[in-house]
Amino acid sequence: MMTRVLIVDDDPVQLRLTSEVARRAGFTPVTADGGDEALRLLRGSPGFGAVILDLVMPDRDGMAVMEAMARDSITAPVIIQTAHSSLETVVSAMRQGAVDFFVKPVAPERLIVSLRNALKLDALETVVRSERNRRAGTLGLDDIVTRSPALHRVLTLSQKAAKSQIPVLIEGETGTGKELIARVIQGMSDRATKPFVTVNCSAIPANLIESTLFGHKKGAFTGAVADHVGKFAEAHGGTLFLDEIGELPPEAQAKLLRALQEGEIEPVGAARPERVNVRVISATNRRLLGLAQTGEFREDLYYRLNVFPIYLPPLRERAEDIEPLAAHFIARFAAEAGKRIAGLSAPALELLRGYNWPGNIRQLENAVYRAIVLSDGGYLELADFPQIVAQERGRDETLKLTEQLPAPSAPVHIDAVRSRRESEAKDSIPDRFLDARGEVAPLPDLERELIAFALKHYGGRMSKVARALKIGRSTLYRKLRDYGLEDGVESDAA
Numbered sequence: 191m192m193t194r195v196l197i198v199d200d201d202p203v204q205l206r207l208t209s210e211v212a213r214r215a216g217f218t219p220v221t222a223d224g225g226d227e228a229l230r231l232l233r234g235s236p237g238f239g240a241v242i243l244d245l246v247m248p249d250r251d252g253m254a255v256m257e258a259m260a261r262d263s264i265t266a267p268v269i270i271q272t273a274h275s276s277l278e279t280v281v282s283a284m285r286q287g288a289v290d291f292f293v294k295p296v297a298p299e300r301l302i303v304s305l306r307n308a309l310k311l312d313a314l315e316t317v318v319r320s321e322r323n324r325r326a327g328t329l330g331l332d333d334i335v336t337r338s339p340a341l342h343r344v345l346t347l348s349q350k351a352a353k354s355q356i357p358v359l360i361e362g363e364t365g366t367g368k369e370l371i372a373r374v375i376q377g378m379s380d381r382a383t384k385p386f387v388t389v390n391c392s393a394i395p396a397n398l399i400e401s402t403l404f405g406h407k408k409g410a411f412t413g414a415v416a417d418h419v420g421k422f423a424e425a426h427g428g429t430l431f432l433d434e435i436g437e438l439p440p441e442a443q444a445k446l447l448r449a450l451q452e453g454e455i456e457p458v459g460a461a462r463p464e465r466v467n468v469r470v471i472s473a474t475n476r477r478l479l480g481l482a483q484t485g486e487f488r489e490d491l492y493y494r495l496n497v498f499p500i501y502l503p504p505l506r507e508r509a510e511d512i513e514p515l516a517a518h519f520i521a522r523f524a525a526e527a528g529k530r531i532a533g534l535s536a537p538a539l540e541l542l543r544g545y546n547w548p549g550n551i552r553q554l555e556n557a558v559y560r561a562i563v564l565s566d567g568g569y570l571e572l573a574d575f576p577q578i579v580a581q582e583r584g585r586d587e588t589l590k591l592t593e594q595l596p597a598p599s600a601p602v603h604i605d606a607v608r609s610r611r612e613s614e615a616k617d618s619i620p621d622r623f624l625d626a627r628g629e630v631a632p633l634p635d636l637e638r639e640l641i642a643f644a645l646k647h648y649g650g651r652m653s654k655v656a657r658a659l660k661i662g663r664s665t666l667y668r669k670l671r672d673y674g675l676e677d678g679v680e681s682d683a684a
Contacts, residue, residue: 193239193309194218198228198255199271200247204294208242208271208301215302225250229258237337238266240308242301243288245272245279256286265319265332267308271296299667299676303652310532313521327386327428329377334370335518338508344371344500351498352378357450359435359495360473362502365552368473369431371502376429381469384428389421392437399442401458404449410459422455425468435472435495436481443488450494470495505547505554512542515551519558520570527562530649535569542575545582568649638673641666645675 195217199205202223209219217239222228226249232238241259245252256268269290270283280291289311290304320333331345351358352375360368369388376386394402401410405420421430432438438446449455450470454463472495479496481487505511516534524531534542547553561574572579641659648654656666670676 194220194237195305196220196222196228196231196238196241196266198222198225198241198247198252199244200224201244204244204271211298211301212242212305214298215305217305224248225252225255228255229262232259232264232266233262240305241266241268242305243268243270245270245283246274253282253286256283256288260287263332265316267311269301269304269308297667299670302676306532309517310521313517317518317522317525323377324373327373327377327383329370329373331374331378333377334374335511335514336508337510337514338503340503340508341511344502345374347498347500348375349378351375351500354498355469356497357469357495358471358498358500359478360471360500360502361478362473362475363504363550364475365550366502366504367551368502369433371500372429372431372471372473375471376469379429379469381428385425386429386431387421387425388431388433390433392434396439399439400445403442404445404455404457405460406458407460410457414459418457420455420457422449422466422468423464426466427468429469429471432470432472434474436474436476436478436487438487440488443491447488447491447494450491505550509543512547512554513539515554516542516558519555520562523559523562529562529565530568530651531562531565531570532568532650533570535571537572538570538575541572541578541582545578568646634673637669638675641669641673642675 193216195212197205197208197212197219198221199208200223205221205223209221212219220231220235220238222231225247228241228243229250232241243252243255250258252270252272259266259268267289268287269292270288271292271294272279273294275291275293283291289308292301292304316333316335320329323329323333331349334341334345336342336345348371358372358375360371362368373386376382376384389403391399400406401414401418401420403420403422405423406414406418408414408417432446445456449466449468452463453465453467455466456463478487478492482489482492513534516539520531520533542554542557549556557575557578558570560577561570565571565574641655644655644658648658652663652666656663659666661669
């Protein structure tokens with residue numbers, strides 16, 4: 191599923207032209223012939239990657255549309271198009287939140303650059319907003335990166351669960367994001383901003399489970415030199431997330447059942463129980479009903495926890511999410527590493543889409559992180575995912591990719607090692623002016639190769655490419671069009 195772009199213009203010819211430019215660039219255009227229809231689409235069908243908005247329209251102008259978007263917390267980046275402009279108009283649009291501004295007619299390649307920049311900006315803003323909301327305990331539906339109908343159903347259930355205090359059980363494989371869904375439920379409930387306490391039941395020694403959950407009093411057992419507040423008490427007023435609940439020992443299950451039924455906990459060594467106000471969300475990567483049927487898990491506790499069940503499907507069953515999740519992780523990790531990485535190459539995206547991801551989203555996140563750390567290019571390529579290539583296509587294909595990378599044929603002393611970029615440059619000098627037949631290559635071919643190299647070298651940053659080649663931006667755009675290099679343009683940042 192390609193990224194959707196909303197195009198708003200009351201001129202049908204301009205609407206058709208802009209839609210065709212977006213379609214050829216790999217986007218899915220959705221059109222609106224006025225501001226009112228645009229707002230209806232934005233409110234009723236969230237998930238637009240960007241909005242190309244005409245300023246002057248009869249029913250509701252572009253400024254009014256942006257004002258309404260701000261009121262409704264619709265965060266899609268807006269690119270303004272208008273037939274007439276003034277400095278005052280430009281300043282007003284930018285203050286209202288527009289990320290770019292064009293006077294019609296705009297060159298198609300310039301519009302494509304702007305769209306791609308807007309999408310990268312939106313991805314990074316999403317990362318920042320989600321992290322801020324996670325820390326504040328106010329995660330919501332807009333913070334979940336998804337295009338999958340299956341996950342939209344999960345989010346609908348989560349929204350309903352947030353309106354009540356009943357226990358929720360989230361079932362799903364390891365790495366599918368169960369804790370994230372629990373945080374979303376809390377963030378949409380009246381317990382938002384209150385404590386969200388996580389307990390991994392499989393990571394706590396069996397003899398410390400009760401003390402960890404319910405606390406203990408000084409002298410309750412050897413080593414209890416002071417009172418200890420348990421996780422239930424820590425979560426008072428908020429939410430307690432019990433991960434891997436199926437690993438809870440039987441004796442702790444009985445105490446948990448009482449805490450859920452009575453709203454009371456009994457710290458180890460305490461003389462009387464204590465009241466707690468806690469909303470419990472539990473999660474498991476095992477079929478809890480199966481454990482209850484075999485006697486490994488208390489059946490009465492199972493039914494108490496399973497009041498509102500939510501099943502989180504694995505990543506292989508929502509392949510639509512692989513591309514947006516990868517883009518989300520690239521934006522986050524590239525920013526953290528200080529690298530300008532535009533995205534995935536087409537072969538790399540095809541590889542990730544075809545893989546079955548046994549480790550789910552956590553595995554995808556780790557794979558992208560590793561690729562970002564090791565990559566020196568403007569895109570993540572197949573060679574940046576050797577472990578996925580090895581599992582998906584076999585060891586021989588991985589060796590082929592490795593062989594394509596420059597490597598010394600014999601041991602080289604550390605003082606004599608050349609950098610990869612230096613090595614590539616020196617090795618290519620003797621024959622770069624010759625074609626496949628050994629003849630001197632035509633000048634246009636060399637110019638095209640030089641421009642393509644400059645685009646890759648500067649990560650598609652047009653201002654730097656133009657300055658390095660000592661040509662004007664308009665000349666560079668014309669040459670890109672003449673040589674069919676428009677698809678290599680990813681960023682127009684200076």
